[in-house]
Amino acid sequence: xxxxxxxxxxxxxxxxxxxMAFPQKHAAGPKEQVATAPAFARNQTRINDSxxxxxxxxxxxxxxxxxxxxxxxxxxxxxxxxxRVITGVQRQAANVRERKRMFSLNEAFDELRRxxxxxxxxxxxxxxxxxxxxxxxxxxxxxxLEST
DNA sequence: TAGGCCATCTGGTCCT
DNA sequence: AGGACCAGATGGCCTA
Numbered sequence: 001x002x003x004x005x006x007x008x009x010x011x012x013x014x015x016x017x018x019x020m021a022f023p024q025k026h027a028a029g030p031k032e033q034v035a036t037a038p039a040f041a042r043n044q045t046r047i048n049d050s051x052x053x054x055x056x057x058x059x060x061x062x063x064x065x066x067x068x069x070x071x072x073x074x075x076x077x078x079x080x081x082x083x084r085v086i087t088g089v090q091r092q093a094a095n096v097r098e099r100k101r102m103f104s105l106n107e108a109f110d111e112l113r114r115x116x117x118x119x120x121x122x123x124x125x126x127x128x129x130x131x132x133x134x135x136x137x138x139x140x141x142x143x144x145l146e147s148t
Numbered sequence: 149t150a151g152g153c154c155a156t157c158t159g160g161t162c163c164t
Numbered sequence: 165a166g167g168a169c170c171a172g173a174t175g176g177c178c179t180a
Binding site for chain 1: 153
């Protein structure tokens with residue numbers, strides 16, 4: 001049967017990608033370091049730092065938006081020095097939004113982990129491992145489709 | 149103890 | 165103006 005052949009191919013594939021380069025890490029499952037919030041406490045003092053919302057440095061002036069149309073990833077040296085002054089309340093609100101954003105990102109990673117075949121280890125894949133494994137898996141399935 | 153991974157904060161930039 | 169996105173910095177936790 002062709003299905004059997006594909007099954008064995010799949011098993012070999014999963015075996016290969018698991019053997020590839022995944023050391024036995026995270027054997028204890030996802031770690032729980034939420035709620036410790038040391039960084040939060042550490043940085044709280046900066047909210048009230050007088051230099052936190054300081055004016056432009058070295059006399060640098062804000063430029064029109066059109067003059068700063070530099071793509072993401074362009075050298076930091078060439079970017080404008082436009083500084084956006086926000087209050088401590090706004091900073092904390094931005095931090096909350098960022099935490100939520102990262103939380104949803106991690107949810108997406110968890111969902112991707114469930115889609116990617118792994119059975120050789122029970123360890124939790126790291127984010128970079130999940131991405132690389134997904135790339136390999138998609139390539140494998142694409143090749144499989146094209147060969148049938 | 150070093151290195152990997154991660155959570156969080158932060159400031160810059162983009163976009164609405 | 166403000167939210168979303170991004171990348172750098174920092175420090176904690178865990179494993180080899």
